Amino acid sequence: MQLQLTSPLDMHLHLRQGEMLKNITPLSSKTFSGALIMPNTVPPITTKEMVKNYRDEIVEAAKDGTFTPYMTLFFSNSYNYEFLQSIKDDILAIKLYPAGITTNSEGGVNSFDIETLKETLEAMSQLQIPLCIHGESDGFVMDREAEFIPIYKQLATAFPKLKIVMEHITTAASAKAVLEHDNLYATITLHHLYITLDDVAGGMLQPHLFCKPIAKRPEDRAALIDLALNANPKVMFGSDSAPHPKSAKEAPGCAAGVFTAPIALQALAQLFEQHGKLENLQAFVSDNAQKIYNITPPKKSILLEKKEFIVPDSYGEIVPFLAGKSLQWSIQ
Ligand code: DOR
Numbered sequence: 001m002q003l004q005l006t007s008p009l010d011m012h013l014h015l016r017q018g019e020m021l022k023n024i025t026p027l028s029s030k031t032f033s034g035a036l037i038m039p040n041t042v043p044p045i046t047t048k049e050m051v052k053n054y055r056d057e058i059v060e061a062a063k064d065g066t067f068t069p070y071m072t073l074f075f076s077n078s079y080n081y082e083f084l085q086s087i088k089d090d091i092l093a094i095k096l097y098p099a100g101i102t103t104n105s106e107g108g109v110n111s112f113d114i115e116t117l118k119e120t121l122e123a124m125s126q127l128q129i130p131l132c133i134h135g136e137s138d139g140f141v142m143d144r145e146a147e148f149i150p151i152y153k154q155l156a157t158a159f160p161k162l163k164i165v166m167e168h169i170t171t172a173a174s175a176k177a178v179l180e181h182d183n184l185y186a187t188i189t190l191h192h193l194y195i196t197l198d199d200v201a202g203g204m205l206q207p208h209l210f211c212k213p214i215a216k217r218p219e220d221r222a223a224l225i226d227l228a229l230n231a232n233p234k235v236m237f238g239s240d241s242a243p244h245p246k247s248a249k250e251a252p253g254c255a256a257g258v259f260t261a262p263i264a265l266q267a268l269a270q271l272f273e274q275h276g277k278l279e280n281l282q283a284f285v286s287d288n289a290q291k292i293y294n295i296t297p298p299k300k301s302i303l304l305e306k307k308e309f310i311v312p313d314s315y316g317e318i319v320p321f322l323a324g325k326s327l328q329w330s331i332q
């Protein structure tokens with residue numbers, strides 16, 4: 001059995017910097033025709049010059065003319081209309097992090113008071129720049145995403161023309177909320193379709209499955225599977241592939257992030273096939289995102305084949321999701 005995918009897109013990707021960027025970018029550019037690149041570098045991407053330099057670095061590392069890095073800016077409520085207009089053509093979206101909620105997010109937002117965000121969000125709305133949000137409160141870890149839903153709703157209501165993407169949703173509550181506002185959309189990762197908190201911490205602690213937001217309950221995973229495998233047009237694939245060296249994962253103070261980029265399409269094909277939904281994979285990994293973001297990525301054909309693929313134990317110093325496991329789909 002074979003499955004042809006056209007122009008797969010990863011609408012939430014961390015490519016890091018320096019040597020790490022050089023090593024991991026080809027692992028995405030080989031199989032994806034584009035990706036939305038997260039701006040939580042050190043320091044975060046906040047100027048036009050930084051966007052351009054970062055994009056150049058990625059294009060150079062990709063060594064593949066059929067890969068488009070769609071760039072993002074790290075949200076600040078100091079961005080005004082004039083600045084956003086000047087940078088609009090260089091970015092696809094702006095990513096908002098609550099301050100300190102995850103890796104390199106210290107410069108994020110401290111207050112979700114609409115008044116303090118209004119000038120920037122109004123300008124984004126007028127310029128049609130989508131807002132991507134890491135939606136977690138600073139509450140109890142299992143409740144953080146659910147506690148953030150009222151903020152999503154408030155923003156969606158206050159800025160009805162602003163497209164808001166709920167990044168890497170992990171709960172049934174978010175799966176419901178995304179359907180309740182016309183201007184809310186969501187990304188779903190591979191790992192949140194596969195695992196629950198039990199896989200992370202139910203037995204021996206699994207550092208390579210530790211990420212933010214943390215995987216939740218079986219019923220939450222079921223709600224995500226329902227949206228993704230039916231390719232609901234409000235959701236799209238965003239891997240949140242977030243590499244950290246093994247030394248930072250297998251350590252006290254384990255870094256958050258799951259590295260899925262090189263195995264994502266194979267593992268998605270397996271999951272969609274198991275559920276008898278293989279015909280929906282194209283929409284989930286490309287068509288939905290093209291419509292939501294209004295983009296036309298470079299044409300790229302990827303042929304998946306039903307043939308065993310043993311996930312490598314590591315890619316350099318990074319341990320991937322499902323390391324050493326056997327998948328039933330490989331890329332030709
Ligand atoms: O697990 C995560 N890792 N979640 C995030 O939001 C950030 C990411 C990273 O950059 O490592």
Ligand code: ZN
Pocket residue numbers: 012014038240242
């Ligand atoms: Zn992320």
